[in-house]
Amino acid sequence: MVAQIEAEALATASYTGRPVLNPRVMAAMAKVPRHVFVPISERRMAYANVALPIAQGQTISQPYIVALMTDLLDLTEESVVFEIGTGCGYQTAVLAEVARQVYSVEVISALAEEAERRLAALGVSNVEVRYGDGYDGWPEYAPYDGIMVTAAATQIPVPLLEQLKRGGRMVIPLGQPYRTQDLTVVEKDMAGTVKSRSVLPVAFVPFVHRTAFREE
Numbered sequence: 481m482v483a484q485i486e487a488e489a490l491a492t493a494s495y496t497g498r499p500v501l502n503p504r505v506m507a508a509m510a511k512v513p514r515h516v517f518v519p520i521s522e523r524r525m526a527y528a529n530v531a532l533p534i535a536q537g538q539t540i541s542q543p544y545i546v547a548l549m550t551d552l553l554d555l556t557e558e559s560v561v562f563e564i565g566t567g568c569g570y571q572t573a574v575l576a577e578v579a580r581q582v583y584s585v586e587v588i589s590a591l592a593e594e595a596e597r598r599l600a601a602l603g604v605s606n607v608e609v610r611y612g613d614g615y616d617g618w619p620e621y622a623p624y625d626g627i628m629v630t631a632a633a634t635q636i637p638v639p640l641l642e643q644l645k646r647g648g649r650m651v652i653p654l655g656q657p658y659r660t661q662d663l664t665v666v667e668k669d670m671a672g673t674v675k676s677r678s679v680l681p682v683a684f685v686p687f688v689h690r691t692a693f694r695e696e
Contacts, residue, residue, distance in 0.1 A: 486506070501548065537685075541571060553626035555625065557579075562583050565586065567595065583618050624643055664677065
């Protein structure tokens with residue numbers, strides 16, 4: 481799988497500008513056991529460089545896209561990350577290998593609960609998962625060094641821009657649901673000015689905006 485990621489990074493370098501991904505990201509991809517995050521029926525394909533179906537009509541992203549999105553955040557060992565769309569928890573686990581702390585929100589309660597159990601079973605201790613739609617962010621722990629959105633939005637939610645730290649980055653697929661979207665990098669400079677650039681055509685499930693976090 482790692483060799484496939486390396487090959488695809490080289491093949492898409494004209495889009496991304498990144499023919500080689502950060503060694504820390506690649507080490508995380510090699511370490512996190514993808515087969516644990518896919519249904520038993522899909523485990524023979526767990527290490528293929530393809531997206532796979534999971535529960536609730538959702539998907540686990542292609543390993544190369546997981547690696548690229550992680551790489552585009554330019555995280556350090558001290559970074560604090562907010563992720564929208566925990567899903568099965570695979571991308572979350574990869575982020576946890578690269579960053580100091582990950583806060584992740586999932587709009588489907590069954591997925592949030594299962595991801596939390598799975599990450600705990602793997603001994604991932606620097607992740608907090610919460611049920612909600614993520615549109616309003618997670619202001620309690622903001623601002624964030626990096627924000628990753630793993631569902632396609634038609635526009636960037638304003639609360640996420642507000643919760644992105646100056647000098648931080650957001651990676652988000654932008655476009656219409658069920659069509660090709662643009663994987664977009666959003667940067668906030670130290671003056672607070674925001675700029676964005678499209679990196680690669682992608683296809684993600686839609687960003688669902690329902691309600692705020694459930695009451696505890």
